[in-house]
Amino acid sequence: MAKIIEGLKYAPTHEWVRVEGGVAVIGVTDFAQMEMGDITYVDAPEVDDEVVAGEEFGALESVKASSDLISPVSGKVVEVNAELEDAPEKINEDAFANWIIKVEMSDPSELDALLDAAAYKNISE
Amino acid sequence: MFQYFPHTGEDIRRMLERIGADSLDALYADVPERFIYRGEYDLPAAMSEQQVRDFFEGLAAKNPKLKVFAGAGAYDHYTPSVIPYITSRSEFLTAYTPYQSEISQGTLRYIFEFQTVICSLTGMDVSNASMYDGPTAAAEAMRICVSQAKKKNTVLVSATLLPQVLKVMEVYALNAGIRLVRIPAEGGQTSLQALGELIAAGDVAGAVVPSLNRYGIIEDHAGFADALHAAGALLVEYCDPSALAVLKSPAEWGADVAVGDGQPLGIPLCYGGPYVGFMACRQALIRKLPGRIVGETVDKDGKRCYVLTLQAREQHIRREKASSNICSNESLMALWVTVYAALMGPEGLREVNEISYGGAHYLEQQLLATGKFEKVFDAPFLKEFVLKPLVPVEELQQKLLDAGFFGALKTEEGYVSFCVTEKRTRAEIDQLVNVIREGWL
C-alpha cells in the first residue's frame, strides 16, 4: 500500500507539492518510487532553470527504465536537492522526505488545478 | 535442399500438421495476394561453396597488390597473427549483444578492457564500448557539445580535420540544426588566434580539433582548453590512438571529450571497414555518452562480474530522448584493438611510432632531395606529411602505381601526402624514391 500524506498537493503524474510561501517544494510520491524500483539516478535541472506546469523537468532512472518528471507548477528553480546526486536511493527509502527541486512560482493559482490527498488516493489505486 | 536449411520434406509436413496449415504458402494467407512475389528473383543461380570461393578469388585477383604509402585516416600498421585467431573464435564472433550477462562474460570483459585501453591512451575518465568509426564519433561529440551547452548552437571545427571527418559532421549537423563554423589554419595548424575570435563572436558550445591533423602535423593545442572553458564551451580532441602512445594526450591538453578511430591499432585497411570509433570523456559527462557502456559489479554470490550499465541513456529505454540512436556498434573490432594493445603494450606502441616516424622523415628527406618537391609546412610531423609537387600529380601517382606503390594522395590544395608505417622497409622507401628520381629523365 503506497503511503499518502495529507496537506500536500498532488499531480496525476505522481509528483507532490508542499507550499512554503511563494515556493513550491516538489518530489515524487511513494507510489512513483514503488513503480520505478531501485532508482539509480535523478536527472534534475539546475538552479535558475525555468520549469513549466505540465512539462517535463527531468527524469528518474532505474536499471531498466526511465520516467519523466512533470512539473506541477511554472516558475524558476531556486534549489536542487544535492543529496540525490550521490544517493538517489533516498527517494526509495522515503519519497516524501526527499524533495527534488524547489521552485519560485510564477503563478500560484496553478496549485488550484492539483489534487488533494483524497483525490490522489483515488486515482493512484 | 540447401546446407543451411535443416528441414526435410517430412519435417515440413509434420510441422505444418501441428500448426494446422495446409502448406507453407498458407502461412502467408494474411498477406494480400498482390504483394506476394511470384516471379523469379533476378539473382544468379545458387553457387556451391567451391564456386563461391572461385568467384571471390577471381575478384580479389583483379586488385593489384600495392605497397601502401598513404594514410589520411586509414593506416597500414602491422596486424599480429594472434588477433584474427582470437577474434574468429566462434564464441566471440557469433555472440549477440551481451544483454544476458550471465552467458556473455567473455564479451563484457573484453569491452571493459577496451574501455580501459581507450581511457589509458586518451587520459580520460570514462569510455564507451565503441562507435561506428572516427568521423561518426566526432559527429556524436558535436551533439554532446550542444546538448551540454543549452541554448548555444555553434560548434567550431578545425579546417585541419580530415576531409571525411568534416563531411560526416556536416551531414549530421545539417539535420540536427547545429551550426558548424570552420576554424582556419595557420602554418598548417588550427589557429589559436582564429579560435579566440570565433569564441568571442558567441554562441559556441564546443570545438573539435585534431591532435594529428590532415597534413600529418602534430598540433600544438596550448591555450585551446582555457579559451573554450572560459566561454563555457567543451574541447573535443580528434586523435589517432596509436600515436597517443607518444603524443600529448587529450587529457593533457585539457580536453573534455576525446574521439577518433581505432583502426591504426592493428586493424587491416580492408577498403575502409569495419573499423572502430571510440569516445571517451571526463567523469562529469558520463551520462552524455552515447552507445553501450560496460560496468563492473558483483553477482548474487559476490563474484566479480560485468554488465551493460547506464542503459537508461540508450534507445531501447529512452527512445526519442536517448543520447543517441546507436545500437550495434563495432564490438568485435573493439576486441581486435584490445588484443592488439595487450600484445603491444606501451613499449611496443612506442616502437611502432618510432619506426613510422623514422621512415616518414627519411622518405621526406629523400623526396626533397630528388628536387621534384618543395616543403610546405615547417611543423613537426609523426608518420605522415605533405609536400608541394613540382611534377604533375596524376603522372606521379601513375608512375608509383605502375611500380606497385600507392601514395602521393592529392590534397584539396594540390599538395601530395605520404604516410610511412613500421610495415614499410627502408628498401621499399628507397625503391619508391628511385621511381620518382628516374621518372622524368
Add this chain to the structure above:
Amino acid sequence: MKYYDKLIFELSRPGRKGYSLPENPYGPMLLPAGLGRGSKAMLPEVSEPDVVRHYTNLSQMNFGVDTGYYPLGSCTMKYNPKINEEIAAMPAFQGLHPLQDEATVPGVKAVYEGMDKALCAITGMKHFIFTPCAGAHGELTGLMIIREYHRRRGDLARTKIIVPDSAHGTNPASAAVCGLEVVEVRSTENGLVDVADLEKLLGPDIAGIMLTNPNTLGLFEREIGRIAELVHACGGLLYYDGANMNPLLGMVRPGDMDFDVMHLNLHKTFSTPHGGGGPGSGPVGVCAKLAGIADTMQVSGFHGNFGVILRAYAYILSLGREHVKMAGKLSVLNANYIKESLKDCYKLPIGSVCKHEFVFDGLVDDGSATGKAGATTLDVAKRLLDFGFHAPTIYFPLLFHQAMMIEPTETESPETLDAFIEVLRKIAAEAAADPDILHQAPHGTPVSRPDETRAARTPVVKYTPAV
C-alpha cells in the same frame, strides 16, 4: 562454462612483451618539447602465450550462435556461414586502402555493384547505398534522405515523422538524431497499425512514416496498401525498417508495397556474424526518385563496412535465386510451430498466424497461487540459461507487460525447436509448482544475477591498478 576471473591488466608485469617488430633502422624519434606524452600509458605488458590463454578463457564464458539457439525476436540469429569468413579474410581484399582510385580496385567495384543489383532484386528497390554501418545508422540515413527530399522541394514544414507505438526504440531515437519530431500512431487490439488513428495524424507537417512489416509482434500489416496511399496522398514518404525482413525473403518485396526508402540489417537477414555487438552493416535502398539524394549521404568515413558487405554477398550467392525462396517460409514455419506448441502454458495475446516471430505475454500460471511471488518473464529468461538456450527478447514490445518475443530462424532444426519447447514446458511447470526455482536462476552459469543497480549507481567502467 567455467568462471575465469582475470583481466588482462592483472596478468601484466613490467618488461614483458607480446610483440615482434623489426629493428629500427633510423635514429631516435625527436618530438618537440610540449608535444610529447607526459607519462606512459597504462597498457598491459604480457607475453604472447598469456594473451592467447587469457582471451581463449574469456571466450569460454560466452554463448554464441555456434554454441546454441538464440530465440531472440527481431535479431534474426541465423547461422553464420564459414565460407563467408574465408572470403572476408582474403589478403587481397584486406590490403586495400579506401582511398585507392576505383580503377585500381575493380574487384571491389564488382562487389558493390553486385550487391546493389542483388539487394534490389530481393527488395524491389531501385538503388542501394552502403555507407551506413548498422541498422540504426541506416534508419538515420533513410530519414536524412527523406528530409533532404522535402528540403529540395522547398517544403520546410515537414518536421514530424509518424512511428507506431510498437516500434523498435531505434526508430524514435533515429528520428530525434535527425531533428524530426516523433508522432506515435496507436496499434489496434489486434496489434496492427490503427489506420483510423493514422488518418487523424496526417497533414502538411508530416515528413513520412516509419514502419516495420511484419511488425514487432510478428504480424503482417495487411493494410499496408491503404497506409501507403494515405501517407503519399498527404505528401509524406514511407520508410521500411528492414529489421524484420527475414520472413519476406523470397516471398514479399518492400518495393512492391510502395516503400520509398528502407534499410537492411546485413547482420540479421543476411547472415553476417553479430560479433558481440557489431560490426554490422545497414545498407539503405531507395526508389528511383531518391537515388540521386541517396548517393550524397556520406554518413561514415569511407565506403561502409566492406568486410561485412563481402560476407553478405557470399551468402546471397550461396543462396541463389533458388534457395532464397525457401528462407522466409522456413523461418515462418519454425515460428508458428513453437507458438502452437506452447500456447497452453504461455499466454498468447494474439493467436493469428504469425510470421518469423511472435510474442508471449508471460506464463499462464506464474505460481503466485502458491503464495510466493509469481515468476516473471525475467525469471523464465534466466532459467532458460540453465538449459543451454539463450533467452528470448524480453519486455519488448512495450504493448505487453510480460512480453517474450521469440524468433527461430530458418537455420534451426525441428529437433532444436522440440528441445526448446520441452524446456519451456518444464519451466512453466516449475513456475507453477515453486516459482522460487526461477527466482534463483540461473544456477549453472559462471555468474548469476549481477547487481545491476550497483553498476548503475556507482559506475566502474575501467580498470584501475591498486596502489
